[in-house]
Amino acid sequence: MSLSFEQNFKLGILGGGQLGRMLIQSGIDFNIPFATLDPDEHAPCASLAEFHHGKLTDYDTVMKFGSACDVITIEIENVNTAALKALARAGKKVFPQPDVIELIQDKRTQKIFYRDYDIPTAPFILVENAADVKKNKNFLPAVNKLGREGYDGRGVQILRTLDDLDKAFDAPGLLEELVDFEKEISVIVARNERGEITTFPVVEMVFHPVHNLVEYLFAPAQLNKTIVHEAETIARKIVHELKMVGLLAVEMFVTKKGKVLVNEVAPRPHNSGHQTIEANITSQYEQHLRAILNLPLGDTTLIQPSAMVNLLGEAGHTGLAKYAGLEDVLKLPGVHVHLYGKRFTKPFRKMGHVTIMDGDVERLKKKVSFVKQTLKVVA
Amino acid sequence: MSLSFEQNFKLGILGGGQLGRMLIQSGIDFNIPFATLDPDEHAPCASLAEFHHGKLTDYDTVMKFGSACDVITIEIENVNTAALKALARAGKKVFPQPDVIELIQDKRTQKIFYRDYDIPTAPFILVENAADVKKNKNFLPAVNKLGREGYDGRGVQILRTLDDLDKAFDAPGLLEELVDFEKEISVIVARNERGEITTFPVVEMVFHPVHNLVEYLFAPAQLNKTIVHEAETIARKIVHELKMVGLLAVEMFVTKKGKVLVNEVAPRPHNSGHQTIEANITSQYEQHLRAILNLPLGDTTLIQPSAMVNLLGEAGHTGLAKYAGLEDVLKLPGVHVHLYGKRFTKPFRKMGHVTIMDGDVERLKKKVSFVKQTLKVVA
Known part of the structure; x- marks a missing residue:
């Protein structure tokens, strides 16, 4: 062959x-x-x-x-x-098939798909414009999302109070019940043309205790087995029902009551799978290639606990990128630096990432703090 | 910074x-x-x-x-x-410095260097031509090596009997005492401009029980601690005395009496370090880059036992390369296939390699056999 x-x-x-x-x-x-x-x-x-x-x-x-x-x-x-x-x-x-991309491009059709296929997700209502949002004030507190072209935080806002209704998006979108979540997790799942499906181990996004920002990813997620199983089952079900070929990243909430709800999906390699390059036998990138070339899917086993820190452009710095603190980070055992080759930095631009591997979870967390405090993209 | x-x-x-x-x-x-x-x-x-x-x-x-x-x-x-x-x-x-490359280009100056710096290596005598070899028949059995331009087995031959003397190389070279070795091992060592030195774990070449050919590499080498320490010490000493910057692969014999002797060195990434891409925290390639760019050297820890199988062009096949059995190998957990992008294959051409990782050493060896039997480069 x-x-x-x-x-x-x-x-x-x-x-x-x-x-x-x-x-x-x-x-x-x-x-x-x-x-x-x-x-x-x-x-x-x-x-x-x-x-x-x-x-x-x-x-x-x-x-x-x-x-x-x-x-x-x-x-x-x-x-x-x-x-x-x-x-x-x-x-x-x-691959992924154009109709799958189309379905996912619009957060409205995405949510309808979850509802139609009994995939757990936060309750929602469709809205056509700002007036429509205002009619649904009894739905607050809610997340107001634009149907199209919103990503990396754009086109998504929280409406908590009646005053917030003034900023409602005036375009087709949706209102989603605000989820009181304990954790945000992600499962990357792959399916090839012959229908084989494989999931990567669940990854956990760790949030900053004060600011509501993802600080880093952590694999494996620190969750009980029932929740892990539920998250993997949901990811498998979505990719199976979509009959898609390729990689699908499924971002989910774990609520304070231990329920798993789908937030959104992306039909491609994803930020929440960067650490698979070093930390898993097969990376998400190789898995995507295997899936779309109809090759057998690879072994997704996690080799060692790992973390992934996004390297974002430092606030207040715009211009030719420099990487301050890089040498100190390269001295740290178990660290892999990935720079994306973007010549210019600007505040919060994704300029690279750092994967950290360590068999000892507490030491791993200390290294995450060190990397975040030390490595800065400046101009 | x-x-x-x-x-x-x-x-x-x-x-x-x-x-x-x-x-x-x-x-x-x-x-x-x-x-x-x-x-x-x-x-x-x-x-x-x-x-x-x-x-x-x-x-x-x-x-x-x-x-x-x-x-x-x-x-x-x-x-x-x-x-x-x-x-x-x-x-x-x-980097490596031109004088280091020059010293290593000639197996004669390489051997003189080992002798001058008390680095254990098989006894040898320099020869200028075939007549010179014949004068030293009391040195047989010996390895006759050309000084220059011999590599990948070329320019090296064993002279066992007096009859073999007829094929002696007629150019400057050397005669080396034939080593009765137990194992062939390799240590890859790196040194940066500021003089930091790091070694990769010792790798063992496993030989075919019938044919005298390297079948695959195995990391870590199955050796006692004293020999491992001796091999690493020798590798460090060579790179230190050469004051070279970059990567040096040190191939060594372990004799049946447990002595470690240097065979030869290569001042660059090496076939015996391919498996470091997946199996070690830092790969030999990243380490070479760190060394020549004067960055801190990386963590060389082996993450899991691993093996590396060279993917050679099949005997009897010359032409556009095809990879028979690739799908079956890709199904195996823990396998990484690397193809080198050579359009044409010919017998024994290095076309790629396969790295296999497995926490269980016996299972690892079984996978090696499967890969060797299954994956063939044909035309």
């Missing part, structure tokens, strides 16, 4: 950011030739593989790019799905 | 083979811009970074290539050291 991607093959990625970059880095092992498309000519992937400069949301641009590829995947959801559907009809392999 | 390689920097690699390829793959994490030089326009590095097509032994070619780089390193020893010396004089960082 031999594989089709060995000679004269091209895998196209819509998006040329850090997720695409780590996908390419992993694909070197399988000798996969890549092409990427991105609107930023200095995108992290630009120097690593064949690069095309253009808009991901433009039909003709995506058609032209995809026509020269054998398999097409994404590293960002905001892409032209009409072009992807036409490419799929023309015989290209497009 | 910030580092000099962040902006407008270029790291040049002489050689564009699989070692360069894995060095580039690792360097993506530090966002290092690479350039490579290789005489083969389809070299494994050609599609991964800035690529220059040219001879590594040509003074002008190496000068021109190196002049556009900030730091220059090698992934093969057979390079023009006169050009590297001129580049070093002109202020470029050249």
Whole structure:
């Protein structure tokens, strides 16, 4: 038996950011030739593989790019799905499938999907505009989400009081019951064309005790077995019902009463799986490649407890990026630094991440604090 | 503190083979811009970074290539050291240093170095030509080695009987006492500019019981502590006395009497360190980058027992490479496949390698057998 991607093959990625970059880095092992498309000519992937400069949301641009590829995947959801559907009809392999991307692009259809398939999620109501939100004041406190184009915190806001109603989004979206959660967790699940499904161990986001910000990820999640099992079952069910091919990151809440509720999903490699590069036998990137190339899915076993710290642009610094404290962090045993190759930093821009491995969980947490206090992206 | 390689920097690699390829793959994490030089326009590095097509032994070619780089390193020893010396004089960082490369290029100067520095190695005599070899028939059985340009088994032969003397190399070389060894082992050691030295755990080459061929590598080596300590001490001593900067692979014999003797060294990433990509906290590739960029050396801890199987072109097959059995191997838990991107296979060409990790050593050995029997590079 031999594989089709060995000679004269091209895998196209819509998006040329850090997720695409780590996908390419992993694909070197399988000798996969890549092409990427991105609107930023200095995108992290630009120097690593064949690069095309253009808009991901433009039909003709995506058609032209995809026509020269054998398999097409994404590293960002905001892409032209009409072009992807036409490419799929023309015989290209497009994974995740365009209809899955479309369903996930809109938080409204995502929530309807959860409801239709009995997947636990916070109660919600659809709203068409700001007036609609105001009609539902009895639903407060709630999260007001835009249906489309909201990500990395944009297009999401909490409405607690009647005064907050004045800032309601004036576009199709939804109101979701505010979840009183104990923890935020994530399960990355993969499915290949032949229907095999594998999950990565549950990851836990640890929050800052004062500011309500994710400080770092921790694997494995410190949860009881029942909750772990429930989270994995939910992730499997979603990817099975979607019949999608590729990787799906399922972000979930664990409520104070121990219930697991789906927050949202992303059909691609995800920030909550960066640490799998070092900490698991198969990384999320290799798993995505295995899934979309219809290879057997890899062993997701966690080798050692690990943590992942996002390296964000320091507040007050905009310009050519410098990495202060890098040497001190590199001295620390068990640390892996990943820089994304972004020339310019700006406040809170994702510039890289640090994975830390340590068999001793308490020491691991101390190292997380050290990395967060020491390594700064400045201009 | 910030580092000099962040902006407008270029790291040049002489050689564009699989070692360069894995060095580039690792360097993506530090966002290092690479350039490579290789005489083969389809070299494994050609599609991964800035690529220059040219001879590594040509003074002008190496000068021109190196002049556009900030730091220059090698992934093969057979390079023009006169050009590297001129580049070093002109202020470029050249690691390993040209005089170290020169010393190691010639097996005669290598052996003299061991003798001068009291580093245990098999007794030897220098010979200038075939007539010289024949004069030393009382030294048989011996290994006859060419001084220069012998590697991967070329330029090395065993002379057991008087009849064998007829095939003696007719060029400057040496005769080395044939070592009755129990095991062949390797220690990879790194030294940075500030003189820090770190060793990787000792690796053992396991030989085929019938044919005298390395079947696979095994880490950690199954040796008693005294021998492990002796091997590490020798590796540290060599790199310290050479005052070299970069990675040095030290191949050694363990004799049946438990003595450790140096066989030969290579001043670069090495076949005996491939498994460090997955099995150790820091890989040999990242360690080489840390060393030559004068960063703190990384943690070399072995995370799990591991083995490495070379994927060689199948005998009788020459042409466009195909990987038979790849799917079956990818199904095996704990397996990592690395293909080097060589379009054409030929008998015994190094086409890739497979790293296997398993906490259970017996199961690990079974997996090694399965991989060797299953995965074949054919045309």
